[in-house]
Ligand code: HEC
């Protein structure tokens with residue numbers, strides 16, 4: 001906060017408190033005839049008394065004001081001025097440092113262990129499970145089996161590669177899949193043909209002539225990322241199309257929509273958030289999931 005803003009906040013809060021004090025003082029000095037009524041009558045006999053505020057009640061207001069002044073001066077709410085020098089960011093940083101002092105060493109030890117070994121270490125997997133629940137399950141599901149648009153991490157099918165190094169790179173640096181939209185580049189008939197060809201790659205029944213024509217188009221526009229036979233490319237994240245595992249849905253209309261409008265799946269980089277050691281443990285955890293299948 002700049003000095004000007006600080007001054008503004010101090011003036012504003014002081015004025016408000018002074019105004020409250022004045023209001024209480026004014027209303028407690030009002031000349032009220034205790035025992036009299038306001039003259040309002042309900043239901044024939046219910047009258048409204050006109051009495052001074054009880055002393056204990058007024059006292060509570062004064063106590064609140066005194067507490068408020070103390071709080072303002074002690075904690076950072078009076079502009080930049082704070083007697084205790086407390087603020088929530090430092091408190092957060094202290095707590096993180098305290099946790100790091102306890103767990104940092106444990107994670108450093110895990111990080112020094114090769115992934116192939118670490119994926120069989122129960123303590124590391126238990127830590128990995130917790131990290132996953134907190135940082136990954138929103139997208140990949142608490143069982144890591146994914147959802148439409150989000151990959152299943154518990155199977156043996158890998159968009160960006162299933163080697164320990166590839167999984168570690170995916171988690172640390174993130175990935176962005178680029179499936180370009182072909183709505184402008186290809187006419188409707190060609191896109192329909194390609195949708196049928198994609199279905200045939202997955203093993204569905206499709207007219208042989210259409211398959212032959214579709215293959216032609218596929219080998220022109222799609223093979224660079226999806227491979228000549230739809231086997232996919234872990235380098236470009238082109239999903240394998242020669243199976244019944246669908247990221248965006250298995251219906252023909254969805255496949256046509258993917259081809260027409262494209263898709264961009266984004267896996268956010270985790271190293272900036274979690275650091276190298278924890279991402280290493282997460283990679284071991286993810287590896288262990290597909291081992292179970
Ligand atoms: C530049 C690389 C690239 C090209 C070229 C490309 N794709 Fe893709 N495609 C991808 C990527 C990457 C994905 C995954 C998108 C994501 O991240 O969600 C994908 C996804 C798909 C999917 C969804 C699969 C699923 O499991 O849901 C289909 C279908 C598809 N592409 C068909 C095609 C067809 C047909 C062509 C040619 C007209 C084509 N792609 C060209 C990169 C490409």
Ligand code: HEC
Pocket residue numbers: 132135136137138139140149150151153157158159160161167170171175176177178237264265266267268270282283286
């Ligand atoms: C904001 C949602 C989101 C979060 C959070 C997220 N992911 Fe992902 N993740 C994705 C998406 C989307 C993809 C697919 C990327 C693509 O289409 O190229 C992906 C891909 C992956 C892959 C590659 C899968 C493959 O088949 O190659 C791995 C491994 C992975 N995520 C692990 C993790 C881990 C571990 C975490 C937690 C630290 C995590 N993800 C957090 C959205 C997310």
